[in-house]
Amino acid sequence: MTRLSSTFLADGRELMYFDDAGTAPRDPASLEDHRALPPRAEPGEVRFDALSRDWVAVAAHRQSRTHLPPADQCPICPTTPENPSEIPAPDYDVVVFENRFPSLGPATGKLPEAAGHSGWGHSAPAYGRCEVVSFTPQHTGSFAELSEQRARTVIEAWAQRTDALSALPGIKQVFPFENRGAEIGVTLHHPHGQIYAYPYITPRAEVLASAAAAHFERSGGTETLAASILGAERNDGSRMVLEAEHFSAYVPFAARWPLEIHLVPHRHVPDLAALNGSERDELAAVYLELLKRLDRLYPTPTPYISAWYQAPLEPSLRASGQLHLQLTSPRRAADKLKFLAGSEAAMGAFINDTTPEAVAERLRTVASPALKDTLPEGARA
Template structure:
């Protein structure tokens, strides 16, 4: 059961999803639900003997396109809303031992096209206000399946940190007539010390204001 609960002290929505405590937790490779379903083998979430990249709705979603009504009653101090949204799983490879960093360039390019396709499709839905594409790495941050995969959350609200970033970029543009991201990028390129990689079409850098290593 999922629901949106209002946090009156932070003035933001919190997603409560107690049913996710029962999701599959670190199964052995022979019983991985993201591997292809081999003939006569364990039936996985992908009923095919092999695949390239697979996208499907999360079996244990925090958000649903047709969510049930909240199980608790709302109050004036604690509003509650149905957890409307979409949660998808993106499986990068049929190989259980693969990792994004070691995949061929062609597969990564294909994956980027899949991300773009899902971003546009989900973002066009009338109840979606923010699409978040991400990958968790390591058990310390909650990974429960080691098969190479990521997730996509389509939220019915804009997360507070993103709201703050949007407000800052709009304010900077109003005051300076320039794009904040463009100005930051130009400054980092001039400095050069924090540039990780500069290609023909993209630049990766650790910003001057990084809050943790490798941000």
């Protein structure tokens, strides 16, 4: 089992070590942060957009956050005498800690209901929580280069944090994600992801949840929308990327991005915390395989956003909600990126420069040579 050790940094932020299964107990000295840090800032604010009825976080303090530091100044490398970093230990496996420059939090609480006011000029504290997930102590590399055991530890961290953050006051949605590559806008080279715990259901998640709830109701509560779409994609077959015992991946019929893969569990689960041990084991192998395939498409690493969609915490949306991954990249050729301009940025109307069927075929052709040896029994691509 993955070992969890929790501590607090010098300014009161929580930090958790998730050590790989079978490792020795952690040295208590690795739990002590000896830095002299200034007090944490108070929460920013969220402002209500009366035109769209969306909440917008205003976080001007993030202008001063660390931006692409050299390796000897990396804030999430292990601590050394020359670089007392955010991680007190001289070594670690996986670490999760509260972001020093959060968009939301550190306070948690309940936002006023959007329907309860006219909207214009309304603001509230930016309740919530933003956490950083460091996948490895190595400053260079990527998630795709992790061992299967280390990927499994990251999944344990995601699941544990999903469960813990879901229990905080006022939280409506928990979102683990990774931004990879300078083209996406990362501010640290070190392989890492983030987890946001929102005090509201985000606009994109609300659209997906509403569609899922409507389908669930039409089916009489017998089928989720995610299961229905996965079944249709498997029957068609032209956009399937990978099928295993517990998970399948496909390029969606109406993909928005030049590269887009959806990974869906076969069992109806609302979030990562609900996955059982066998599912988490397989997810580690399948997820690594998908990331490796992205990097085999072109001579250089492919930038991507890895977004874990979990069911919102609104009780009425839990039964119909379904965990799934949306793995997307703006890369449309070896030397070309898709930029969100007029139609997409202003109207939200996407125009895809690739065909989902052709992308799926390419992703099938770059499968690992030893796929059957690295995936659970019954896996196929």
